[in-house]
Amino acid sequence: MKKRMGTVVxxxxxxxxxxxxxxxxxxxDRIHQSAVVMREILGMPDGxxxxxxxxxxxxxxxxxxxxxxxxxxxxxxxxxxTCRRGxxxxxxxxxxxxxxxxxxxxxxxxxAEATDFVLLVMNESxxxxxxxxxxxxxxxxxxAAGPVGRDASAExxxxxxxxxxxxxxxxxIFAGVSLEGSTVRSDDGANRALYGSDLxxxxxxxxxxxxxxxxxxxxxxxxxxxxxxxxxx
Numbered sequence: 001m002k003k004r005m006g007t008v009v010x011x012x013x014x015x016x017x018x019x020x021x022x023x024x025x026x027x028x029d030r031i032h033q034s035a036v037v038m039r040e041i042l043g044m045p046d047g048x049x050x051x052x053x054x055x056x057x058x059x060x061x062x063x064x065x066x067x068x069x070x071x072x073x074x075x076x077x078x079x080x081x082t083c084r085r086g087x088x089x090x091x092x093x094x095x096x097x098x099x100x101x102x103x104x105x106x107x108x109x110x111x112a113e114a115t116d117f118v119l120l121v122m123n124e125s126x127x128x129x130x131x132x133x134x135x136x137x138x139x140x141x142x143x144a145a146g147p148v149g150r151d152a153s154a155e156x157x158x159x160x161x162x163x164x165x166x167x168x169x170x171x172x173i174f175a176g177v178s179l180e181g182s183t184v185r186s187d188d189g190a191n192r193a194l195y196g197s198d199l200x201x202x203x204x205x206x207x208x209x210x211x212x213x214x215x216x217x218x219x220x221x222x223x224x225x226x227x228x229x230x231x232x233x
Contacts, residue, residue, distance in 0.1 A: 027190045028215035031096060033063040034080050035219035037116045037169070042226050044174055046149045048118065048167060054231040056165075058083035058121035058205070059093075059223065060130070060184065062101045064114040077101040077117065078187055082216075082223065083127060083205040084230050093223045095212040097201035098190035103137075103182025115170040117179070120146060126163030130184055131202045137164065138180030145176030 038061055041047045053059070058081055065077030081099045085091030101117065121127050129141040137143040146165030168177040186201040195210050203209045212220055 027098060027194050028213070030063065030078055030098070030190070031080060031213070031215045031219060034061040034096075035222055037061055037063045037118070038219060038226075039222050041116075041118060041167070041169060041174060042222065046174060048120070049147060049149060050226065051231070052120060052122075052146065052165065053227045054229070056120040056122055056227075057089045057124060057127045057230075058130070060099055060117075060119035060121065061219075062099070062117040062119075065101060065117055078190065079117070080219075081121075081130065081201060081205060082220070083121070083131075085206075085208060088232075089124070089127075090230050090232075093220050094205040094208065095210050096216050096219065097199075097204040098187040098194060099201070100185050100187040101179075101182060102185070103179065115168050117177075118167045118169075119143075119179070119184075120165045120167075121163065122165060123163055127206075129163065131186075131200075131206065134183055134185035136181070136183050137166075138178075143179055145178050148174060148176055 038059075042053075060079060060081045062077040062079035077100070079099050079101065080096040082093050082096045083089065085094050121130060126141050129135050135141050141163045142161065143164040143166055144162035146167050148167070166177055166179045168175060188198070191199055191201070191204065194213060195204070199209060
């Protein structure tokens with residue numbers, strides 16, 4: 001048993017430096033990949049219902065989360081969050097803050113298959129939670145599998161009661177998926193690499209202390225086109 005644990009620790013030690021090392025070089029690419037994911041999902045007939053996106057305060061995107069990243073069955077993904085500006089979330093989409101996802105086994109992942117995740121933060125309580133610290137989904141913030149399809153009803157009890165709605169796409173299949181037990185947190189190193197200073201996710205997306213980087217223009221354009229205004233519940 002000790003030998004096995006030693007092997008796992010050694011493998012993790014090999015993975016973790018790679019995770020930290022590539023943040024500076026790849027953060028812009030992560031933003032670009034997030035834009036690709038959002039554009040493709042919004043273009044699917046069975047994608048995210050548009051009225052749900054209109055009601056969302058924030059959107060979190062994790063492109064290409066790999067189940068095998070931590071060897072022992074856990075998952076680790078890096079993505080971003082953008083929220084509507086203004087104290088009442090009535091403004092345009094904010095500069096992105098980089099975010100991380102950590103958790104156990106996700107149902108739509110097979111082996112080392114990469115999975116895209118999109119989370120809609122549906123109310124101010126949810127946005128306060130995800131922007132405050134490391135948040136456990138299903139514990140610190142309620143999460144539910146989101147309905148799919150452009151004509152899907154946004155008035156079900158699950159939708160109305162959840163702070164966060166979550167979706168996944170793997171092998172071309174897009175569906176609502178529960179991420180209970182996973183955690184989301186600010187990716188501080190990537191934010192530092194992107195903006196050149198230590199800023200919290202709240203300072204970036206809610207307080208507007210920085211302008212969007214050039215690499216975020218494509219993503220913000222996609223979101224502005226898909227959901228130009230917030231529809232208050």
